[in-house]
Amino acid sequence: MKRATLAHMGIFDRFRRKPSAEPQTPAQLFEALKEALVTGEAQRFEALCREHRAEIVAAFPSWQKPGKAPEDLETTVQVLGTTAQFLATALGEPEPWRRLTEPEDNPFVRWQAAREGIMQRVEVLDYAGAVERALALLVDLDSCSGSGRDQEEEITRGMLGQLLRHLGRVDEALPHLEWTLARCQAQGDAEGIGVYLRQLHEADRDRGRPSTWALRLAEHLEANGDADEAAWLRSVVRRFPEGEPLLRMVVSVDGRRFELDEARLEEGRTVQVLFQRNREVLAPAQRWTERGREHGSGERFEEAIACFVAAAEADVHDPESRYLHAFTLMGMNRPELALPLYDEVERLAPGWFHSRTWRSMAQRQLEGSLDHGAVKLIDILQDGRGYLHRASGMTEATANFTIVVANLNVQFLGEG
Template structure:
């Protein structure tokens, strides 16, 4: 029978490819409306397009309607399509913030892949389940997925990282922490002493991945904000927050936008929300303090605009230095301005003046986030080894800037020849776990 079918298919291929007549193929397969597998494949194609457009609700509903139609079908086509369909439904639920509803679909997809011996599918759905359990703060279930993923890892280094992650998740991972990336590989800060060479880059790692609709809306808001359209940007950030109740970054950007709109009290509240979701997220601590100063009238709006230009603007160091010195005549005790002025002096090779600027900042008005950054900058310039060690130690106090604390830790752990790159205040993309696979 197999030989007979193969011969029929071969003849149909000759007619379709050589003679331009696909009617024999159509007779073999039947019309799409009469073939449930073809209808199923078409539904999956439509769902893929909807998912690509971030219309997860429509994709979920489309695929959910398909399941009763294919119930009872058997064969290799079903074995191939069913886990993908179930996985996609689970993914759509998850991306809609419905992690609880996603679990049974992901679990069924995993079970089918295990039965079929599909190793790639097993890894993908274990990863998806891990993220869903993390989202729901189901520690032991998430840790169990991480342990199973560790067992499947061929690379001993990957296996060790996954086992450490499983232990951390089981114990209760922080809302936000810092990882060191060296030569493209992530490392915990306590692993740095054994790593003698390489460039170091710091990234954030949250306890949840960001949902894709929130990411897209945040990116749209950042684009509008970059064009100076702050009201429109804020609307995008609010849509992002509605799409992902746990995402700190859209709220962080909303708070920054509210400062531009002179809605200082709302900005201060938004920064407080960011701190609750991801303690130490970028500059949320110092920005929150600044929002309070603006709300109280202790700092003028023009000083905020100058600080923003100094931190994120494209000007040359000479221009920034001139701008910072002008602002300091209006706000001579603002520690943030001394920090930003000192950094320009370092860029210009005027280290003695930079040291004086950093010391003035530490004696000025600010809070722990800015003071920790000042200590790291001063430690990089000062010559006294004891003072340097003390500054780096103090920069790691709780409540300061997480990147500054990681930099201080790294500076104490690694040779001074290593290059350390910190993430930007607003321009860098936070680290996140891999998104749910587009192939499953």
């Protein structure tokens, strides 16, 4: 924490008032110390510390508890810090300063350390470990009270709800997300309201059902300046009352999404055709897939496969990790392992990118009507980068290459 000094007691000027009588209880002693600081009476402050040194040391642990502290948290922290520092430097009494700066004794420091531990678990993709730490922090918070504790609970429960959702534990996430949304609404926190309405909307989509939060989210977005996203959400609710299909094509015009038959294309606009799924990819799966791509680009194919497997385990509905896993296996000339993965992709997202074409090639390899050299050349023609040839070494074009391209030409045109 920031070390307060007597030379900087001017920060308390706004609290100036007349001094009170000599303190009789620990609570009165704390108020007397605070009063001396806010009124700038350095001599009285030092006299109180010297005269009541033993009482301060004994009472300090109770003053640290947020429920016992005055409502002005910033002032409380400054009083504790200034008092502890004076006792340590002027009176040779280090115990209050030690309690104030070591996590096990200072709840604010302890809570901050706990949050950092949660984020460290997330960084190494240990979301389950992050959840355990968040739950432990809530238990710690339950033993305290006060405004500082309440703010910490809001942060922690919101974090816990999102972690649980991205672990696929939606039913466990909902109470925390709903509780945090209610707190944000009570405080008029527009940004927080938007975050947790979005989380609850996506939680419904995670379960493959129509979102019961979409219209409330749309209303909030429109009121806060995002009319385009609000219009998109209302369009989805209107068009798909029973829930969105697993996969469909949509159009993005200058960054705004439309259904195919609703887009108005005009000259000078930036237009993209996009895949639209009925749910988000969960965060751990996204990050494992990103790592897999990096390994694949670096020609570390076994490591890439391990990442794609981890991504698929993290999100049982994710087609992309399975698609890239199968694609890598095709590059390693393992069509027998790629084929069932392409079937999984089709089940999760029918028509995902070129999955049907690549499944057909895997099947033909197994039947003996297509060899691996042709597969790699097709990859170069389709992608332009030749990802697959690096997985097992480039060979010369095979005799049946022309026949293969002719046979697959219609499929390539149809998919993309």
